[in-house]
Amino acid sequence: xxxxxxxxxxxxxxxxxxxxxxxxxxxxxxxxxxxxxxxxxxxxxxxxxxxxxxxxxxxxxxxxxxxxxxxxxxxxxxxxxxxxxxxxxxxxxxxxxxxxxxxxxxxxxxxxxxxxxxxxxxxxxxxxxxxxxxxxxxxxxxxxxxxxxxxxxxxxxxxxxxxxxxxxxxxxxxxxxxxxxxxxxxxxxxxxxxxxxxxxxxxxxxxxxxxxxxxxxxxxxx
Numbered sequence: 449x450x451x452x453x454x455x456x457x458x459x460x461x462x463x464x465x466x467x468x469x470x471x472x473x474x475x476x477x478x479x480x481x482x483x484x485x486x487x488x489x490x491x492x493x494x495x496x497x498x499x500x501x502x503x504x505x506x507x508x509x510x511x512x513x514x515x516x517x518x519x520x521x522x523x524x525x526x527x528x529x530x531x532x533x534x535x536x537x538x539x540x541x542x543x544x545x546x547x548x549x550x551x552x553x554x555x556x557x558x559x560x561x562x563x564x565x566x567x568x569x570x571x572x573x574x575x576x577x578x579x580x581x582x583x584x585x586x587x588x589x590x591x592x593x594x595x596x597x598x599x600x601x602x603x604x605x606x607x608x609x610x611x612x613x614x615x616x617x618x619x620x621x622x623x624x625x626x627x628x629x630x631x632x633x634x635x636x637x638x639x640x641x642x643x644x645x646x647x648x649x650x651x652x653x654x655x656x657x658x659x660x661x662x663x664x665x666x667x668x669x670x
Contacts, residue, residue, distance in 0.1 A: 468563070472582045475562065476591060480599050484565045486607060496605035503610045505594040509624040512609055513593060513668055515633035518661030519654075521554040524593070525670070529555040529584035530577075556580045558596040590670040597621075601639045602632060616644040630658040 479502040486498060505513075517524050523531050534551040552560075559579035564572060583592055602612035609621040609632075617628050624632070628645075634654040635642035642651055 469582065472586055476587050480562055480595055483561055483599055485561060485601060488565060498605055499611035499615060500607040501610040502598050502608065503621060505590060508597055508609045508621045509629060510668060511624050511626045511629035512621060512632060514662040514665055515629040515658055518665055519633040519658045520636060524554050525589055527553060529553060529580040554596050555584055555592055558592050559583055561599045562595060603639050626659055626662060627655065630655040633658050
């Protein structure tokens with residue numbers, strides 16, 4: 449019985465590793481049509497209309513690319529999926545009893561948004577590490593950012609750069625100005641509560657800070 453149980457467990461693990469790797473490999477080239485978070489939000493808020501239009505990277509303004517890197521993960525192009533310095537700073541900050549500080553990279557957020565669910569626990573965090581390792585192993589940095597910008601929640605029922613640009617500013621993602629892109633990036637920590645347009649005083653201040661980071665980063669080179 450014990451041997452059969454172990455065989456069964458090993459088969460389950462083996463199938464999971466195979467299917468997850470194939471899924472990551474498929475999304476290396478194909479658009480991500482739907483995410484677990486979209487499904488969760490549907491059951492939580494069935495009255496919300498889903499807005500999600502996948503567009504290739506060349507149709508997303510580099511202003512928005514710079515804005516999310518400047519606000520969410522300035523070391524994105526240099527790390528292997530995990531920003532160890534940011535993790536250390538977060539641990540020190542949290543140990544001192546200060547406001548909880550996160551250290552998730554764009555790669556980790558992409559792994560969570562595309563393959564997992566938002567609940568916080570050790571099992572989900574372990575799965576996030578696993579999928580982050582896979583996408584960093586198989587995808588380019590440009591592809592990770594492309595999937596991220598097309599999949600993340602950017603407002604109530606709004607997912608991805610194109611839907612966000614249309615909803616907040618009535619234009620395509622390709623035509624976002626630096627300040628418009630910064631406004632969208634500014635709401636990402638809590639897109640269901642914050643508004644990109646019109647922006648509150650807090651979002652205005654955060655937007656100004658993000659614009660400065662964008663100019664400091666300069667042009668992106670993948």
